[in-house]
Amino acid sequence: MTNTASFRAPRGTYDRLPPGSRDWQKVVREAEDLFGRAGYFPVDTPAFEHTEVFERGVGEASEVVGKQMYTFEDRGGRSLTLRPEGTAPVVRAVIEHGLQRGALPVKLAYSGFMFRQERPQKGRFRQFFQLGIEAIGSASALTDAEVIEIGHRFLRDAGVEPRLLVNSIGHSAESCRRGYLRELQGFLTDHSDELATDDRERIGSNPLRTFDSKEAATTSVMADAPVVSDHLCAECRAHFELVQSYLTDLSVDYEIDTRLVRGLDYYTRTAFEWVAGGLGSQNAVGGGGRYDGLSEALGGPSLPGIGFAIGMDRVMEARSGGPDVDQTARVYVVALGDDARREGLMLVTSLRRAGISAAQDLSERGMKGQMKDAVRMGADWAVILGEKEMASKRATLKNLHTQDQESVDFGSIERAVRS
Ligand code: HAM
Numbered sequence: 001m002t003n004t005a006s007f008r009a010p011r012g013t014y015d016r017l018p019p020g021s022r023d024w025q026k027v028v029r030e031a032e033d034l035f036g037r038a039g040y041f042p043v044d045t046p047a048f049e050h051t052e053v054f055e056r057g058v059g060e061a062s063e064v065v066g067k068q069m070y071t072f073e074d075r076g077g078r079s080l081t082l083r084p085e086g087t088a089p090v091v092r093a094v095i096e097h098g099l100q101r102g103a104l105p106v107k108l109a110y111s112g113f114m115f116r117q118e119r120p121q122k123g124r125f126r127q128f129f130q131l132g133i134e135a136i137g138s139a140s141a142l143t144d145a146e147v148i149e150i151g152h153r154f155l156r157d158a159g160v161e162p163r164l165l166v167n168s169i170g171h172s173a174e175s176c177r178r179g180y181l182r183e184l185q186g187f188l189t190d191h192s193d194e195l196a197t198d199d200r201e202r203i204g205s206n207p208l209r210t211f212d213s214k215e216a217a218t219t220s221v222m223a224d225a226p227v228v229s230d231h232l233c234a235e236c237r238a239h240f241e242l243v244q245s246y247l248t249d250l251s252v253d254y255e256i257d258t259r260l261v262r263g264l265d266y267y268t269r270t271a272f273e274w275v276a277g278g279l280g281s282q283n284a285v286g287g288g289g290r291y292d293g294l295s296e297a298l299g300g301p302s303l304p305g306i307g308f309a310i311g312m313d314r315v316m317e318a319r320s321g322g323p324d325v326d327q328t329a330r331v332y333v334v335a336l337g338d339d340a341r342r343e344g345l346m347l348v349t350s351l352r353r354a355g356i357s358a359a360q361d362l363s364e365r366g367m368k369g370q371m372k373d374a375v376r377m378g379a380d381w382a383v384i385l386g387e388k389e390m391a392s393k394r395a396t397l398k399n400l401h402t403q404d405q406e407s408v409d410f411g412s413i414e415r416a417v418r419s
Pocket of ligand 1 (some may be wrong): 263
């Protein structure tokens with residue numbers, strides 16, 4: 001005997017298995033329909049990009065780029081990175097293909113796996129699944145409201161009761177965020193000996209991140225820190241007020257969180273996050289914001305944009321009601337004997353071709369075992385093909401809800417189960 005060790009999926013990854021996998025598929029389809037109704041076209045970008053797309057797009061000072069990327073050199077010596085998020089790749093694709101030359105904004109929707117080498121825990125994986133939309137080429141606050149409303153609707157339809165947190169982090173001018181950042185750096189420097197070591201090191205490179213620190217020492221300092229929303233320029237302030245008034249018109253409940261800064265460097269103006277209960281410390285089910293400078297950072301034209309990404313793993317965890325009771329087949333063919341099984345194969349195939357889900361026993365079980373299987377699959381009907389039925393060419397059709405039975409000729413089964 002050879003000594004073959006069995007394998008496990010890599011740390012921080014998972015296998016999506018039945019029956020929950022079907023529930024997942026249903027939720028993703030509902031999202032795709034919802035995004036489609038709002039005019040967001042599906043887009044797919046590669047699972048890996050040139051590393052610089054993220055370095056320049058998401059920002060080298062961010063946690064994601066600095067600490068979490070799966071970066072590797074390929075055999076041609078190029079530095080590539082498994083995408084840690086979808087926004088920078090989508091904007092890269094828009095610029096590369098000149099989509100901005102058509103009608104604006106370019107509205108795109110995506111779903112797929114993202115990769116971050118984080119410490120795995122409940123709700124935090126190294127390969128995780130995001131659903132997102134991006135509206136690229138509009139600076140209007142209407143677009144902010146549209147995007148936020150769509151994400152909110154999706155979460156509610158999926159059975160999550162999210163709290164929506166919104167903030168504005170202004171834009172890069174001296175009269176706005178840059179001026180604020182200097183004030184924040186001054187404040188952090190004054191309190192530097194009270195901060196946790198990691199956070200102290202961020203004062204120069206990424207002072208905003210101190211708001212997201214989990215270190216008790218830092219959080220107590222940050223309680224008195226100046227907040228960006230008090231330092232917005234007049235335009236950013238007006239934009240934020242408009243976004244809020246549109247959300248009110250749309251009856252989307254939100255809370256202003258002046259400490260919400262988000263972890264990716266491309267954000268400007270509107271930043272938002274949805275949080276949900278029951279998820280432990282990883283309670284953000286989704287988030288997004290404006291990124292008015294991202295296209296230029298990637299070498300493209302000026303294209304203000306906004307979008308969000310929702311973490312499917314966390315949605316499935318937070319959703320009330322658990323998995324739906326699922327039907328594998330509407331019609332189950334119970335066949336006894338070789339001739340009946342041959343007839344059953346044809347019948348199941350023709351029902352499926354007609355758009356009706358159907359199954360038959362593939363393990364040559366007896367009558368009792370097959371009936372049990374039909375119930376396990378949640379079938380509405382059992383079509384019984386025994387010796388008597390094969391001789392008369394009339395199947396016994398049993399309604400599994402009422403237990404009523406009738407005799408139906410082979411050619412009329414489809415019609416009978418539809419009625
Ligand atoms: P993000 O906040 O980094 O934003 O991720 C969005 C969501 O993805 C999170 O709220 C969370 O639900 C999920 N997520 C993130 N990391 C993990 C993980 N390790 N395990 C499980 N779920 C995770 C972005 O990615 C931006 N691209 C969103 C965006 C789109 N901004 C503008 N447009």
